[in-house]
Amino acid sequence: MQSLLPETNRSYRERHTFFLIMMTIFMVYLLFNAGQPPQQPNVDLDKLLIPPQPVQAEPAEQPTDSGEATPTIAATEAEPAWVTLGSLNPDSPYRMLITFTNQGAAPSRIELNTPQYRDVQELSGYLGQIVADQRFADTAGDGVTIQVVGHGTPAHKFGLEKDDKIVQVDLLNRNTRNQESTEVKTFADLRDALLNTRPGDFVDLIVVRNGNRIEQQIQLGQYPMDLIRPETVPTTYEEYRSMGGLRGVDEKSDQLSFLMTLQQINEQQLDLPASQSVSNAGQRGMIKPDETLGIELPNVGLRKEYWEIVSATEDNVVFRRTVPQWNLEVSKTYQLQKREPHSTRKGDGYELTLTVAVKNLDEKAVQKIAYQLDGPTCLPLEGGWYAWKAGPGWGQYGIRDLVIRGDKDKSHVISNNEIHIDKVDVRSDFTPAYIGVDSLFFQCTLKPDKSPTDEAWHNKVFPIRVGIKNTEWIKLTNVSFRMWSKAKELQPNEQIEHVYTVFAGPKDTAVLKEHGLSDTLSYGWFWFAAIPLVSVLHFFHSLGMTHAMAIIALTICVRLLLFPLSIKQAIGAIKMQQIQPEMKALAEKYKDDLQARSKAQSALFKKHNYHPLSGCLPIFIQLPIFIGLYKALCIDAGLYGSPLISSSVRWCRDLSAPDMLYDWSAFWNWLGWTSFNTGQGALALGPYFSLLPVLTVVLFLTQMMITMPPPTDDQSRLQRKMFQFMMIFMGFLFFRMPSGLCLYFIVSTTWGLLERRFIPKASAQPVADQTIDIEPLEVKKPSAKTSTNKRGSKNRGEVVPQKPEGKFAKWWRELLEKAAEQQKLGQQSKEKDKKKKKR
Numbered sequence: 001m002q003s004l005l006p007e008t009n010r011s012y013r014e015r016h017t018f019f020l021i022m023m024t025i026f027m028v029y030l031l032f033n034a035g036q037p038p039q040q041p042n043v044d045l046d047k048l049l050i051p052p053q054p055v056q057a058e059p060a061e062q063p064t065d066s067g068e069a070t071p072t073i074a075a076t077e078a079e080p081a082w083v084t085l086g087s088l089n090p091d092s093p094y095r096m097l098i099t100f101t102n103q104g105a106a107p108s109r110i111e112l113n114t115p116q117y118r119d120v121q122e123l124s125g126y127l128g129q130i131v132a133d134q135r136f137a138d139t140a141g142d143g144v145t146i147q148v149v150g151h152g153t154p155a156h157k158f159g160l161e162k163d164d165k166i167v168q169v170d171l172l173n174r175n176t177r178n179q180e181s182t183e184v185k186t187f188a189d190l191r192d193a194l195l196n197t198r199p200g201d202f203v204d205l206i207v208v209r210n211g212n213r214i215e216q217q218i219q220l221g222q223y224p225m226d227l228i229r230p231e232t233v234p235t236t237y238e239e240y241r242s243m244g245g246l247r248g249v250d251e252k253s254d255q256l257s258f259l260m261t262l263q264q265i266n267e268q269q270l271d272l273p274a275s276q277s278v279s280n281a282g283q284r285g286m287i288k289p290d291e292t293l294g295i296e297l298p299n300v301g302l303r304k305e306y307w308e309i310v311s312a313t314e315d316n317v318v319f320r321r322t323v324p325q326w327n328l329e330v331s332k333t334y335q336l337q338k339r340e341p342h343s344t345r346k347g348d349g350y351e352l353t354l355t356v357a358v359k360n361l362d363e364k365a366v367q368k369i370a371y372q373l374d375g376p377t378c379l380p381l382e383g384g385w386y387a388w389k390a391g392p393g394w395g396q397y398g399i400r401d402l403v404i405r406g407d408k409d410k411s412h413v414i415s416n417n418e419i420h421i422d423k424v425d426v427r428s429d430f431t432p433a434y435i436g437v438d439s440l441f442f443q444c445t446l447k448p449d450k451s452p453t454d455e456a457w458h459n460k461v462f463p464i465r466v467g468i469k470n471t472e473w474i475k476l477t478n479v480s481f482r483m484w485s486k487a488k489e490l491q492p493n494e495q496i497e498h499v500y501t502v503f504a505g506p507k508d509t510a511v512l513k514e515h516g517l518s519d520t521l522s523y524g525w526f527w528f529a530a531i532p533l534v535s536v537l538h539f540f541h542s543l544g545m546t547h548a549m550a551i552i553a554l555t556i557c558v559r560l561l562l563f564p565l566s567i568k569q570a571i572g573a574i575k576m577q578q579i580q581p582e583m584k585a586l587a588e589k590y591k592d593d594l595q596a597r598s599k600a601q602s603a604l605f606k607k608h609n610y611h612p613l614s615g616c617l618p619i620f621i622q623l624p625i626f627i628g629l630y631k632a633l634c635i636d637a638g639l640y641g642s643p644l645i646s647s648s649v650r651w652c653r654d655l656s657a658p659d660m661l662y663d664w665s666a667f668w669n670w671l672g673w674t675s676f677n678t679g680q681g682a683l684a685l686g687p688y689f690s691l692l693p694v695l696t697v698v699l700f701l702t703q704m705m706i707t708m709p710p711p712t713d714d715q716s717r718l719q720r721k722m723f724q725f726m727m728i729f730m731g732f733l734f735f736r737m738p739s740g741l742c743l744y745f746i747v748s749t750t751w752g753l754l755e756r757r758f759i760p761k762a763s764a765q766p767v768a769d770q771t772i773d774i775e776p777l778e779v780k781k782p783s784a785k786t787s788t789n790k791r792g793s794k795n796r797g798e799v800v801p802q803k804p805e806g807k808f809a810k811w812w813r814e815l816l817e818k819a820a821e822q823q824k825l826g827q828q829s830k831e832k833d834k835k836k837k838k839r
Contacts, residue, residue, distance in 0.1 A: 071324040073361055078102055078306040082132045082148045083317050085336045088113045088224060089152030093338040094315070095349030096227070096504065097150045099132050101249065105307040105319030105332045106256035108132055108249055110228040110444075110504050113152065117225040117442075117506055120641050120654040121382055122244035125197035125220025128153030130160070131187060131248040138186040143167040143208065147248075151314070158218040161209065168206035169193045191246045194220075227442050227504050228257055231378040231478060233468040235286070237665060237677035237687055240384055240476075254377055254467040254478050255294075257444075258332075258502075260356060261302040263372035263484045265326055268297050270372065273424065273464065280469070281421040287469040290422060293482075299325035307332075327362035328369070331355075347514035350505030354446075359495035368487040369496065370459065375481040376437050376444035376502075377466050383440045384476050385679035385686045386658055386736040390631050391415065392522040398475040402463050403445065403520045404435040407452040411519035413438070419463045420477040426462040435461065435481055436503070438520060441637040441656070443507050445517060449499040457498055460484040473678055506637035509534060521635060529628030534636055547642035547655055551740050555747040558625055566755055579608055598817050626741075633738040644739065652692070655740035660688035685735045692742035693734035699749040700727045706756065 081102045086094035090113045099109040109129055130146045130153075131137045137144050143165040149156050169182045171193065182193045197203060199222040207214050223244065230253045234240035249256070263270050274292040296303060300323050310318040315336040322329050335353040356373060360366050379400050383389075391397040391413050398416020405411040414425065433452075436445025448457060460483070467478025488496055503515050512518050523530035533554065540550035559566070582604055590597035633639055633656050644652035644659070652659035665687035668676040677687040704723055734742055 070327075072327055072363075073322050073324050073329070075324045076305075076308050076321045078308045080133065080136055080306060081309055082108075083309060083312045084148055084150045085315055085317060085334065086113075087152040087314075088128075088150055090115055092152060093341075093349075094336060095339065096336070097152065097224075098334075098336065098352070099129060099148055099150065100317055100319075100334065101132055101256070102307045102309055102319060103133075103305070104256055104259045104303050105321070106258055107228060107334070108230060108256055109226060111150070111224045111226055112505070113224060114506075116641050117637070118641055119223035119225055119244060119382075120657065121241075122223040123198065123650070124195045124223070124245055125199050125201050125203070126154065126223045127194060127203075127218065127220055127246065128155035128160075129246065129248070130155050131246065134187050134248045134250040137248065141185050143184055144187050144190045146207075154218055154221045159216060160205075160207065160218070164207040164209050164214075166190060166205055166207050167213075170204035170206075171197055172201065174198070187246075187248075194246055199223075225380065225442070227380065227444060228376060228378055229380075230254075231381070231467070233286070233470055233478070234384075234473070234476065235470055236674055237385065238669075240381070240678070241687075243381065254289075255303075255374070257376040257378070257480075258354060258374060259303045260330070260332065260371055260373045261296045262300050262323070262328070262330070262358070262369070264368055264370040264487050265297060265300070265328075266367045269370070270295060270297065272426065272460075272462075273422075279421045279423060284471050287471065289465055289467060289469075293464060293466065299323070302330060322361075326366065327360070328366070329359045329361055330371075331357045331359075333357075345514055346508065347505065347511040350503055350511065350515070352502040352504060354500045354502055355497065356500070357495050357497040358490075360490035360492060363492055365492065366490045369490050370485045370487040371496065373483045373485075374464070374466075375435065375446055375483075376504075377478055377480045379437050379439040379444060380442055381439075381476055383657065384473070385677065387440055387634065388736075389440060389475075390522060390524050390634055392524065396475070398477060398479070400437050400439050400477075400479050402435065402479060402481055403438045403443070404461075404481075405433045405519065406430060407433050409433075413522065414463050416475060416477055416479055419465055419479045420469050420474055422465055424462050424464075426460050428460050429456050429458075429486075430461050431456040431458045432461060434503075434517065435483075436520075437480060438507075440635065441507055441640040442505065443503065443512075443517070443520065445503045445515075445520070447501045447503065447516075449501055457485055458483050459486045472675065473680055506640065507635060508637045509538070511637075523628065523631045523635075526624045526627045526631065529624040530631045531628075533625070533628050534632045534638075537632065538638060541638070547639050547740070548644045548743065551655070551743050552747050554629075555744050555751070559748060559751045563755075566752065575608055579604060595817055626745075629744055630737065630741055633740045639740060642740075644743070652739050655743070656738045658686070658688060658690040658736055659692045659739040659742070661691045662689040663687060664689050679736060683732070685732070690735060690739070692739050692746065693731055693737070696734055696742045696745050696749070697727055697731040699746060699753075700730065703749055703752055706753065 083100050083102075085098045085100070086092070086096050088097040088111060092113070094113070096113060097111045098107050099111075100106065101108045109132070111129070128150055130148060131144065132147045137147065146155070146160060146162055146164045146166065149160055149162050166184050168184055169190065170179060171182075172178070173180045174196065182189060184190045184193070194203075197220055199220055201220050203218055203220060205216050205218060207216060230247060230249045231243065232239075232250070232252045232254065234243060261270075271292075273290045280287050294303060302321060302323075305321065307319040307321040310320050310331075312318075315338060316334065318331060318333045320329065320331045333353075333355040335355075337349055337351040337353070339349040356371060358369060358371055360369070381399055384399055387399065389397040389399060389401070391401070393413070393415075395415070395417060397413070398420070401416050402414040402419070403411060404414060418425070431448055431450060434445050434447045436443055438445075450457060462482055464480055464482050465477060466480045469477050485496065485498065490496065503517065505511055505515075507521060509518070509521065512521060536554050536557065537547070537550045540553045541547055545553065583601065586597055586600045586604065590600060639656050640654070641647075642655045643649065644655060647653060651661055665677045668674070668687070675681065676684045678684060679686040701724070704727065734745075
């Protein structure tokens, strides 16, 4: 029996329970948050960086008896040095100029010399990337020392030499039209001076060579496309734009390409990155890359140390470094492919052979040896503020993703969205047929030179995030991949040697096909429209047309194919204008009965053989063409860098990008809307005002006003307003789309307006002279005795049976009836409210 007396200990037990709950919450908080560093205030970039969790993952604990060999070889001692392969001269037997650094024996820059593949976003004059590493360029502060003079660059053509020191630059100020002199003390002075130049300008450089001052006049060229270049993560559009120009490796640059180290020596081995078990998806701000990515085994320094340059020619360089603790020698050899004379292959010259070797110099065998090799990094970021990269699946892709295919698998894309959160998808005992980093128009892919029947070379293959992640600009995240070779026992003087072919070139359909990479081009669901469109564009271009003219020719072909449907659509619009008086009369008669009006209008449409949706058919047919052409313009490098008028005209210099008429970025910065220039967001249009999207929308509105009949009721007025708002929305949608796509719609819409001149106009017969049947026609079932009226029959009194109503027509009629009924109820509600207010 429950007591009805008050419980004296109840308040005490409630306080005790509350205390236990709070203690439990506090202990759970300490358990999951102990040891995490406090968040830093937003002061500068370094303080904004959020380290990954956990910060450090040490290699597995090693046994005390590691079985190390007695060192018998000397350690490699080398100073910072740089070497180039190939040439920037398009008439040379090479397609590219590659600058190597002996720090990590890695390429720091790959520049393509094909005139079409130039840097369309970098507008300043090009001297040549004479500084490969900024950290050694101006240490004394009395000039900039030239570290590299690449063959075929303006610096090489006009006689600059390695170790020359630039101390002064004389150039023409384009604003004042006066000749100005700039004293060069630091690298920043030289860079800022050259940013004020334009391709074709002449500059006078004063250099110090062997203690003598020499004046040298140089004509600047146009910036080539840097397929790989030093990179730091941009936080604003201004930093994004400053990534071009004269620039070398600095302390904040992301890691270089194709770095390697030893993954296993006997029982010592590197673990997987710590980020494989901890996602950064919930963190905000600037997130550092996983620091465990740079860990090496004890006494093995291969990633950041300087290698010996054994030999270097114009197309071959050999790097070597020893590991004395284990009596091992590691070498990396790069061999640049030449173009075959008189070859018709479009893809010749885009390959680089990389040979990795680990040799045992000890007198006894090494039980287990394996190496670790990273992929390419820092591919172009062009399109970072406007591009929407296409992929085989749903969702948004990054500017750089991974493409991978096994010997028996299909091509697969690992999206930047999966990599930037440090989600590691490890593939074990797997040697890919190819794996590479895929950007908008360019690709750098690694292909092991291995037969599919051979044993797998690799123990693990997985993607990695190598750059700082800006959570406000995620699609710019720098990604790569990592490969672990299988452990192998090495006898004295035995070595592991693996050969890889590196493709570094454009995503041109012909080029990729020649290199077996055609399946890395993904056109999405509308591939059946995109692939023929690309073929037609390339066909017209092969006839000598510019790509702009090829797009116009393609548009004309599409419009000619759709001409019958367009004529039918225009005739339907004329019919709609002719029956407007009858529509207006129906609206007046059934003003208060919307359901009856809908039935009467349906009967009127049947009487005049008009279907309201007949005008939508050409639009639905053009939808795959629109999406297919968009995909083609977004990923096909054949259209990259093609201007609308000429490459000398700055406006619309790239049909694969917005036309960029006017730079209004300073205005948005003045308003404080700095994120507007990055293009991240629905209303962030970017740093440039573009003209072609505005012209496209104006033509759309003009076509709508001409083709659509004037509204006769509330429903038609609402429909007209919806179309107007849709046009405005399309203006925002088109603002960051390729200018080539806008060109297609401008030509197509203009063609449609011209078609109207060949179609008879609607008769201007007054309403009084027209026969208006405002009664809804009843659909009667024909009797068995009723004969049908055949075509050409002279008996006009015969009754023609009505065709059975289709499912779509029935659905449309019921939809209109429901809408009319809801509108009627709404009007009745408004009238009741008005009467109440009057009372």
